Amino acid sequence: MYRYIIRRLIAMPLLLLGIVSIAFLITHFTKGDPLISIIGERQMDNPVVIAAARARWGLDRSLPEQYLIYVGSLLTGDFGTSLRTKQGVGRDLAVRLPATLELVIAAMLLGSLVGITLGVVAARYRDRAADHLARLFALIGSSLPVFWSGLILLFIFSVQVHLLPGPGRLDARTTAPPIVTGFYTLDSLFVGDLSTFAEAITHLILPACVLGWTVMGLVSRQVRASMLEVLHQDYIVAARAKGASEPRVLVNHALRNALIPTLTVIGFSFAYLITGAVLSETIFSWPGVGSYAVDATRSLDYPAIMGVTIVGGTAFLLTNLATDIGYAFVDPRIRFR
Amino acid sequence: MPNTAAPESDAPLLDVRGLEATFAGARGRLEAIRGVDLTVQSGETLGLVGESGCGKSVTMLAVMGLLPPSVRITGSIRFRGQELAGRPQQELAKLRGARIGMIFQDPMTALNPVLTIGAQIAEAIRIHDAAVSARAAAARAVEMLTLVAIPFPERRALQYPHELSGGMRQRAMIAMAMANEPDLLIADEPTTALDVTVQAQIIELLRRLQATHRMGLVLISHDLGIVAGAADRVAIMYAGRIVEQGAVEDIFDRPRHPYTRGLLASLPKIDNQAARLTAIDGAPPSLAARPSGCAFHPRCRHAAEICVARDPELRDVGGVAVACHLAEAIDAAAAAPPDQLASQPTGMA
Amino acid sequence: MASAAPALAAAVRPRWLTTPVVLGGLIAVFWISVALTVGWWPIHDAFLATGGRLGPPDATHWLGTDKLARDVLSRTLHGAQYSLPIGLAVIASAVAIGATLGAIAGFVGGLIDAAIMRLVDVTLSFPAILLAMAVTASIGPGLRNATIAMIIVWWPNYARLMRAQVLAVREREHVEAAIAAGASAPRVLVRHILPLCWSPILVNATMDFGQVVLQAASLSFIGLGASPPTPEWGQMISEGARNFYQWWIAFGPGMAILSVALGFNFLGDGLRDILDPRTQ
Numbered sequence: 001m002y003r004y005i006i007r008r009l010i011a012m013p014l015l016l017l018g019i020v021s022i023a024f025l026i027t028h029f030t031k032g033d034p035l036i037s038i039i040g041e042r043q044m045d046n047p048v049v050i051a052a053a054r055a056r057w058g059l060d061r062s063l064p065e066q067y068l069i070y071v072g073s074l075l076t077g078d079f080g081t082s083l084r085t086k087q088g089v090g091r092d093l094a095v096r097l098p099a100t101l102e103l104v105i106a107a108m109l110l111g112s113l114v115g116i117t118l119g120v121v122a123a124r125y126r127d128r129a130a131d132h133l134a135r136l137f138a139l140i141g142s143s144l145p146v147f148w149s150g151l152i153l154l155f156i157f158s159v160q161v162h163l164l165p166g167p168g169r170l171d172a173r174t175t176a177p178p179i180v181t182g183f184y185t186l187d188s189l190f191v192g193d194l195s196t197f198a199e200a201i202t203h204l205i206l207p208a209c210v211l212g213w214t215v216m217g218l219v220s221r222q223v224r225a226s227m228l229e230v231l232h233q234d235y236i237v238a239a240r241a242k243g244a245s246e247p248r249v250l251v252n253h254a255l256r257n258a259l260i261p262t263l264t265v266i267g268f269s270f271a272y273l274i275t276g277a278v279l280s281e282t283i284f285s286w287p288g289v290g291s292y293a294v295d296a297t298r299s300l301d302y303p304a305i306m307g308v309t310i311v312g313g314t315a316f317l318l319t320n321l322a323t324d325i326g327y328a329f330v331d332p333r334i335r336f337r
Numbered sequence: 338m339p340n341t342a343a344p345e346s347d348a349p350l351l352d353v354r355g356l357e358a359t360f361a362g363a364r365g366r367l368e369a370i371r372g373v374d375l376t377v378q379s380g381e382t383l384g385l386v387g388e389s390g391c392g393k394s395v396t397m398l399a400v401m402g403l404l405p406p407s408v409r410i411t412g413s414i415r416f417r418g419q420e421l422a423g424r425p426q427q428e429l430a431k432l433r434g435a436r437i438g439m440i441f442q443d444p445m446t447a448l449n450p451v452l453t454i455g456a457q458i459a460e461a462i463r464i465h466d467a468a469v470s471a472r473a474a475a476a477r478a479v480e481m482l483t484l485v486a487i488p489f490p491e492r493r494a495l496q497y498p499h500e501l502s503g504g505m506r507q508r509a510m511i512a513m514a515m516a517n518e519p520d521l522l523i524a525d526e527p528t529t530a531l532d533v534t535v536q537a538q539i540i541e542l543l544r545r546l547q548a549t550h551r552m553g554l555v556l557i558s559h560d561l562g563i564v565a566g567a568a569d570r571v572a573i574m575y576a577g578r579i580v581e582q583g584a585v586e587d588i589f590d591r592p593r594h595p596y597t598r599g600l601l602a603s604l605p606k607i608d609n610q611a612a613r614l615t616a617i618d619g620a621p622p623s624l625a626a627r628p629s630g631c632a633f634h635p636r637c638r639h640a641a642e643i644c645v646a647r648d649p650e651l652r653d654v655g656g657v658a659v660a661c662h663l664a665e666a667i668d669a670a671a672a673a674p675p676d677q678l679a680s681q682p683t684g685m686a
Numbered sequence: 687m688a689s690a691a692p693a694l695a696a697a698v699r700p701r702w703l704t705t706p707v708v709l710g711g712l713i714a715v716f717w718i719s720v721a722l723t724v725g726w727w728p729i730h731d732a733f734l735a736t737g738g739r740l741g742p743p744d745a746t747h748w749l750g751t752d753k754l755a756r757d758v759l760s761r762t763l764h765g766a767q768y769s770l771p772i773g774l775a776v777i778a779s780a781v782a783i784g785a786t787l788g789a790i791a792g793f794v795g796g797l798i799d800a801a802i803m804r805l806v807d808v809t810l811s812f813p814a815i816l817l818a819m820a821v822t823a824s825i826g827p828g829l830r831n832a833t834i835a836m837i838i839v840w841w842p843n844y845a846r847l848m849r850a851q852v853l854a855v856r857e858r859e860h861v862e863a864a865i866a867a868g869a870s871a872p873r874v875l876v877r878h879i880l881p882l883c884w885s886p887i888l889v890n891a892t893m894d895f896g897q898v899v900l901q902a903a904s905l906s907f908i909g910l911g912a913s914p915p916t917p918e919w920g921q922m923i924s925e926g927a928r929n930f931y932q933w934w935i936a937f938g939p940g941m942a943i944l945s946v947a948l949g950f951n952f953l954g955d956g957l958r959d960i961l962d963p964r965t966q
Binding site for chain 1: 804807808811812813814815816817819820821822823824827896900903904907908909910920923926927930931933936937939940943944947948951
């Protein structure tokens with residue numbers, strides 16, 4: 001197993017370098033003058049700003065040197081300065097990352113749990129009404145524009161029915177709990193502030209559901225396929241021969257095996273969740289990396305756009321790696337080699 | 338019927354009568370088994386022999402209630418005097434793994450690959466007695482592994498199926514089936530997937546367990562040699578029916594059904610001077626294309642008109658149950674030993 | 687999904703002709719005809735003010751009006767003239783580029799295969815939206831550039847697909863026979879291998895079509911694709927988000943996207959059943 005892990009670990013830096021190189025190419029080549037990507041078109045008449053940027057990024061030096069400076073800056077978390085917020089992009093991202101992580105993790109949990117349930121139901125009642133309904137529900141989730149479903153559901157549940165709160169992580173007048181993790185849910189628990197905790201949860205429900213819905217299709221499809229395959233195996237008959245009840249057979253035996261490939265799918269669903277976060281955070285006024293990205297694209301804030309791209313790509317790579325490694329641990333046939 | 342009603346204390350452990358299993362095929366219903374009668378007493382081993390596809394596994398799966406719901410089952414299955422046929426799955430599940438155990442042909446696929454051996458045995462215990470603690474069940478699992486002669490059982494209990502050899506896996510499966518000391522153990526081709534050297538060990542283990550636990554044992558196999566050495570009684574199946582049933586010595590010394598004779602004749606013998614092995618001509622019929630009357634008649638040297646017209650019933654011929662119209666006649670002509678008879682045409686009508 | 691049709695009809699109707707497939711086909715036909723003909727439909731103009739501002743749905747404006755007093759239904763229908771052609775352009779180009787590179791990679795192998803596959807891996811290591819954002823940062827926003835960005839995002843899938851197919855077909859006997867008969871490499875590839883590789887590509891392309899339309903709308907939503915006053919669906923939803931309480935503004939385009947995505951997904955499923963090797 002360790003050979004397997006090491007192989008994945010070695011491939012990582014190369015892929016990271018690939019991401020960074022692409023970012024470098026984009027920043028330094030495509031707009032004619034790389035300065036535009038760094039200081040924006042409006043500052044192109046300002047000699048002070050130009051000189052500062054030139055010095056900071058080594059634009060007078062040779063290309064390989066510029067590349068090294070670029071990579072070096074990235075390693076120290078220096079992604080340049082946002083044209084919109086006038087702050088360091090790295091700092092902006094660091095501040096906003098926990099909000100997105102909280103949302104994405106909640107969405108992943110919800111989407112996975114519901115997706116797994118739907119997949120089990122679909123496999124158990126194959127080709128009957130429950131199967132078709134489960135698959136249709138999951139399919140709709142993959143076919144909906146998440147920024148639209150968020151809008152409509154927010155309208156229904158918040159405005160029409162008043163069941164769930166409006167946009168934002170907390171009510172307008174509530175102050176955030178002291179930052180430990182940046183997750184309002186956890187941080188409020190740490191200081192025992194249960195009312196803020198409840199508020200954070202209720203604000204999290206709708207965005208997490210909307211976002212989680214987008215990956216239910218992926219997860220349920222995999223679970224259904226794996227379950228159908230597993231249910232034909234001899235050990236399922238053997239489990240029944242032991243006297244196991246149908247629920248026990250389904251969960252302890254069938255699902256246990258079917259979950260192994262499903263875990264990889266859940267890991268890879270992270271890409272969809274990042275996409276969903278970018279598209280839905282603005283709808284929910286969620287102050288995360290996603291809404292930052294949208295603000296950046298709408299105002300053509302190049303350093304911010306590149307920063308988000310690099311961070312997002314890296315995060316995606318890391319989750320893929322974690323998924324692969326996790327898979328090796330979860331499947332005993334690979335773990336004990 | 339050969340097994341007449343016996344006094345209560347001698348009542349059979351398992352008494353199957355007229356068992357039929359049909360399922361929907363591409364064109365109409367197909368009969369996997371039709372009219373199977375067999376009995377197993379406590380403490381005795383019944384060998385169930387036949388080629389693949391004859392219905393031997395289906396019969397025992399039907400007894401356990403493990404066939405898919407789309408398979409329609411009729412007939413009587415009495416276990417310890419209680420009728421099992423038609424009972425709901427929840428009730429049957431209480432018997433399975435507790436009073437009736439089953440082990441399967443390929444232990445690699447019949448054991449859950451992601452659970453440890455110990456966990457799977459412990460599960461068998463806790464399913465039927467929820468009061469048993471996890472630790473107690475784990476300890477009992479190790480006991481069972483010791484019972485089936487697996488060395489270092491505490492270590493093995495923590496391992497996964499793929500870490501064990503084939504023979505050990507089969508022992509583990511036996512341990513799992515025996516965990517609740519069942520009255521009846523069904524072994525579906527327990528040695529087929531194993532090396533020859535290991536086969537004998539497994540059969541020996543099964544016999545020992547049967548003797549010490551006074552279990553009934555059903556040994557399903559296509560291998561006559563295995564059955565000859567291990568069974569007390571034998572039932573031969575062909576095309577979904579029992580064609581001959583009786584004590585193993587009677588059957589092997591003096592087979593009466595032409596199919597049985599053919600099976601025995603095709604076994605290589607050490608003292609046989611013949612240059613070639615004899616085989617039975619033809620192949621078993623598929624489910625959809627069963628011959629009329631006696632299913633064996635297309636391959637039978639003695640086949641007469643009656644054989645084509647009517648399916649023979651199982652009836653007593655000299656202490657053995659045989660389903661053949663011409664059994665007595667063939668038997669009378671069999672002054673010669675069986676292996677010579679199969680290669681000689683007879684002019685019986 | 688078997689219907690309650692009498693046995694005769696069931697025997698005549700092919701296996702793949704299920705309710706979802708028929709539904710998908712109808713939806714596809716509908717939107718394609720809209721895209722082609724809506725200019726001649728007797729409905730309100732999509733760009734001019736034709737009623738009150740922010741008016742809710744009523745008899746004259748079935749989906750209400752937006753902030754500039756334009757009819758939402760008409761704009762929704764006209765949106766097909768942008769979304770569908772973009773979808774077609776992206777899929778067609780991605781398949782062309784991806785299938786070509788994938789076929790070469792699978793057929794030639796070696797360093798070229800490795801190089802192409804590394805390129806595929808790196809491209810696929812970005813979530814689609816981020817890659818599209820990066821591309822737009824370099825070449826600017828707008829529908830044309832968004833199309834280019836999406837082609838870059840989608841080609842790797844088809845490269846992988848085609849490569850896998852080529853690798854499988856390459857080992858078949860008739861290919862060996864052709865090589866033994868002296869056919870040149872390109873001829874073997876084009877005449878003997880490729881014709882057997884198209885089914886999964888076609889199925890995926892059909893199913894991906896809806897996802898591309900969804901993605902195009904997403905890009906427009908965040909400002910990277912269409913810009914006002916274009917009646918593109920994502921752009922319209924963006925306007926709808928700004929006028930939150932006038933739910934009808936976003937309703938039309940959202941339903942349009944959903945129906946296209948579902949419809950082509952069903953169609954692709956049906957196509958997969960039709961092309962199932964078991965029935966060939």
